[in-house]
Amino acid sequence: MTSVLYDVPGPKAxxxxxxxxxxxxxxxxxxLWWIWQVLDDKGQLEWxxxxxxxxxxxxxxxxxxxxxxxxxxxxxxxxxxxxLGAVLGIARMSDHRWVRVxxxxxxxxxxxxxxxxxxxxxxxxxxxxTDVTSEARPLYAVVTGLVLYNAxxxxxxxxxxxxxxxxxxxxxxxxIGLRKSQTMSSILLPQAVTVMLPAIVSQLVxxxxxxxxxxxxxxxxxxxxxxxxxxxxxxxxxxxxxVVAVVFIALxxxxxxxxxxxxxxxxxxxxxxxxxxxxxxVDDLNAAEVGGTFKTGADQ
Numbered sequence: 001m002t003s004v005l006y007d008v009p010g011p012k013a014x015x016x017x018x019x020x021x022x023x024x025x026x027x028x029x030x031x032l033w034w035i036w037q038v039l040d041d042k043g044q045l046e047w048x049x050x051x052x053x054x055x056x057x058x059x060x061x062x063x064x065x066x067x068x069x070x071x072x073x074x075x076x077x078x079x080x081x082x083x084l085g086a087v088l089g090i091a092r093m094s095d096h097r098w099v100r101v102x103x104x105x106x107x108x109x110x111x112x113x114x115x116x117x118x119x120x121x122x123x124x125x126x127x128x129x130t131d132v133t134s135e136a137r138p139l140y141a142v143v144t145g146l147v148l149y150n151a152x153x154x155x156x157x158x159x160x161x162x163x164x165x166x167x168x169x170x171x172x173x174x175x176i177g178l179r180k181s182q183t184m185s186s187i188l189l190p191q192a193v194t195v196m197l198p199a200i201v202s203q204l205v206x207x208x209x210x211x212x213x214x215x216x217x218x219x220x221x222x223x224x225x226x227x228x229x230x231x232x233x234x235x236x237x238x239x240x241x242x243v244v245a246v247v248f249i250a251l252x253x254x255x256x257x258x259x260x261x262x263x264x265x266x267x268x269x270x271x272x273x274x275x276x277x278x279x280x281x282v283d284d285l286n287a288a289e290v291g292g293t294f295k296t297g298a299d300q
Contacts, residue, residue, distance in 0.1 A: 049236040066226025074208045077146035085154025092159050111152035116213050119145030142214035161196035162188050194266045201259035205252045
């Protein structure tokens with residue numbers, strides 16, 4: 001049996017894939033066992049180093065406040081970067097040169113600068129040119145750097161998502177007399193949302209992780225910075241790194257899981273997904289069409 005994108009593996013390919021899977025899991029188990037042995041030899045698995053994480057003080061005093069600041073900075077950056085990126089991406093596709101060229105220059109400029117450099121520059125700008133207090137300045141700098149960089153990346157995601165749609169969509173809209181703004185808002189963007197969603201979610205995960213740069217370089221009291229204070233008090237550097245890594249993994253897993261659920265819901269709605277139908281979808285449509293034909297014939 002063959003699909004549009006690949007051939008269904010036969011018996012020989014299935015045995016080969018099974019062998020590769022077994023080898024991979026064996027190597028992964030050996031790697032985890034080696035890491036466990038190294039940590040045990042260095043005394044990093046002693047209960048005294050992990051015990052602080054079973055008490056409320058380590059969480060309420062250090063980790064949870066840091067996590068709250070991480071979520072605050074990430075949420076602000078997402079709320080600002082998403083619409084700004086959409087505007088820049090659409091502006092890059094404008095028919096007017098005076099709109100398209102400046103938007104392209106802004107996107108290419110900020111997309112080419114490391115986000116850490118943008119944070120450092122923003123921190124100096126707020127320190128020397130504004131009345132922002134020293135306590136609030138790290139948050140402002142982190143959010144500004146994240147917004148400038150990620151809005152530029154999201155602009156390219158939006159542009160690529162819209163350009164991936166068939167040109168017939170725009171031509172059909174023009175044929176019925178829709179203006180370009182109406183075509184973009186009513187025809188192209190709704191269809192491109194599902195196409196863009198995986199890339200957008202990946203960039204949102206990057207935003208969450210990049211908040212840690214502000215903690216390292218600007219003293220922003222996010223999760224990683226709070227971990228350093230906790231490790232200094234409890235002398236458990238490696239365990240604290242592991243716990244914070246697990247927190248980041250869980251946080252990003254929740255974000256991607258929600259995005260996967262949302263993407264599936266959008267695809268099931270059958271409204272402007274912009275996606276290629278799979279074999280099962282085509283079978284369902286054919287069955288519905290056949291059923292409708294039989295019903296029409298019976299009615300006649």
